[in-house]
Amino acid sequence: MSISIESRSTAVVSRAPGLVALCAGAGIYVFFLVHGNYLLQDSDTYWHIKIGQWIIDHRAMPYSDVYSLTRLGEPWISSSWLAEVLYAAAYGWLDWGGPVILASLALGATVAIFIYLLSANFDPARAIVLAMLALLMSAHHFIARPHILAMPVMVAFVGGLMAAADRRSSPSWLLLPLIPLWTSLHGGFVLGLALIGAIGLEALWSADAERRIALAARWALFGVAALVASCATPYGWYTPLGAASILGLGELLSVITEWQAVNFGTFGFFEGALLGLIGLAFYRGFVLSPPRIMLLLGLIWMALTHVRNIEIFAFLAPLVVAKPFAEQSNPGGAAILPSEVRLNPYITLVAALTIAVAGWVSTSSYLAHHHYAFARGHTPAAAVDILEQRQVKRVFNQPEYGGYMITRGMRPFIDGRAELYGEKFVMKYFHAIEGRRVDDLIQMLDDYQIEATLLFVKTPASQILDHIQGWKRIYADDLVVIHVREGGPQANATAAPDVPR
Incomplete structure (x- = not known):
């Protein structure tokens, strides 16, 4: 009898979070669609669209500058070519409404994936609270640029790696196609490659001693495959080199606003969240493994060093600490959601399609009566x-x-x-x-x-x-x-x- 009850409850746990995540993502999409002008505040959006249109018109990739006065003809490759093409196509179709819809969809998808991944360890209410906190911390960098389109891919890929580490197993090969997609959308994919090794250490640390050699080999093989996959773009092996070039700009990064360090002279959501995390860890006495500690400290260091990395901390840090946090908060075992409502998979599918149709109808109606304007x-x-x-x-x-x-x-x-x-x-x-x-x-x-x-x-x-x-x-x-x-x-x-x- 107890086995039967557990089976029914588990079914609810496995199906309900997907619908909850989808509804939350749809809500975020609508919010940013309505406040779309907020996404149109960075002049880089202009040249990203222009380069995307150049790629579409010429059916080729740029290998040199074609637009500037001072660097015309100099070697240059676009590390965000796919995002630029998508933005250009959307702009050509719906004017500024196109980039707004694309960016809003990406933010909605990011939240949906984030909540779904957290649902393995948290109830929907807590997962939604964490998602809202992540959004508030990252809001300063929500602009219609390539990094926004790459965010759902980043969360899905790193979440998949953490899920494998939590299971003490190797990553699913189904994650591999995310790398060339991420590579084509934004140069931040180098973070994903680096995290393969860092998260792999956590999997090895928690695995049984006799399994570590075989597990290390599988993680290493996945890492090599991911590196090769990162070159599966029109630029080939130049892709990772081009993406890494921004990190070699030295002093220049200090004068670019989004690459500057966090200023604790002011108090914002990030500062509050970081201090709250430290206070909660002391108050509840949470313990993390050394690899997870290094992962968390690395994400904090990245966020403190460059304000543009705050969204990375906001969406990835909860995935790193979710499992040990849930286990130590409830030593008797993970909480099982109540099973008063059982969701048939067909009902879930119909609900998802209904949300998608409603989203498209509401989008079309809103765009017909609203005009977006750049800052x-x-x-x-x-x-x-x-x-x-x-x-x-x-x-x-x-x-x-x-x-x-x-x-x-x-x-x-x-x-x-x-x-x-x-x-x-x-x-x-x-x-x-x-x-x-x-x-x-x-x-x-x-x-x-x-x-x-x-x-x-x-x-x-x-x-x-x-x-x-x-x-x-x-x-x-x-x-x-x-x-x-x-x-x-x-x-x-x-x-x-x-x-x-």
């Missing part, structure tokens, strides 16, 4: 109109405007592709616009025969140019200022308003 701070349309009227070709621009300039057919001096421009060039540029080295500013303007500048009003270089002979301010609004070199192109000059300083 104004990254779309200096009026200023670029003036530059086009004056037929200016060589513009010294703010990096945040590079993507928009590319979409307008202008070659930017610099844009968001830091690995293309390199550490030395970008650091010299930042020292110049920040006013630290005025000589560098003047030299760059002269060396590249710059005809006009397009900078933030508050950028020190825009104030410096007001006092440099040979440069004249011709336009300014609350965000952007244009200076032109006197004696430069004057076509249609009367069409450009002359704004006082």
Whole structure:
């Protein structure tokens, strides 16, 4: 009789979490669909879409830069080519609604997969709470860029590895196809390759001694296969090399906002979650194996070092500690969900299809009556109109405007592709616009025969140019200022308003 009861309860546990996860994911999708403008706040989205369209138009992969003023023709590969193609196709179909839908779907899928994986150790309520906390910690980096499309793949792959370690077995070979998909979406796949070894150590640590050699061989074989699979892209073995190049930019990473370290001078969801985790560990006396401790510390270090890694900590750390946390919270065994409601698999399938159809109908209806707009701070349309009227070709621009300039057919001096421009060039540029080295500013303007500048009003270089002979301010609004070199192109000059300083 006890066996029969356990069997019925287990059926509920195995089926209900899937539907709960799907409903939660659908809710997150709708939330970000409604607040889609929040996803359109980073100018890099512009050039990602433009490169994706180039790939579609040419049916080829870029191996050199085709858009910039200063690096035209230099070697460069796109480590996010598939995400760029998807964004470009979606944009061509539904304007800005396309990228918003794609990013919202990815976030919904991430939450659904996350909750489903946690359901092996937590009841749905706790899994949903952890998912909401992960979303709040990561919200600063939710923008329609390739990393968003890679998030569900990351959670699924690492969750599969952790599930194998929890079972003290080797990873399922069904996880392997996720690697070339992740590789094509975003360069963060190198983290997945690194975690194979780290999580494999946990599987070996908890396995019986007589099984460790065979288990180590299987994990090693999976790791080699994953590395080979990461090269199964149009770029071949150049793929992992290109993805790793960003890590060699040295000092440059310190001036890029998303690569900067966490500032504990302010208190946010991440700081609160980290302190809460430490306090809970002390209060409840939780014990982790050395490999899990190293995994958790590594994720914390990554998040503290670069704010862009907070979402990695937020979604992966719970997967690392879920099983020991559940076991130590309930020493008598994992809790079994109540079985008042039994879900027939056909009912689950019908419910899933209903959610999908309802999602598509609601999406179509919402898009028919709603217009998405990119953040104004990254779309200096009026200023670029003036530059086009004056037929200016060589513009010294703010990096945040590079993507928009590319979409307008202008070659930017610099844009968001830091690995293309390199550490030395970008650091010299930042020292110049920040006013630290005025000589560098003047030299760059002269060396590249710059005809006009397009900078933030508050950028020190825009104030410096007001006092440099040979440069004249011709336009300014609350965000952007244009200076032109006197004696430069004057076509249609009367069409450009002359704004006082």
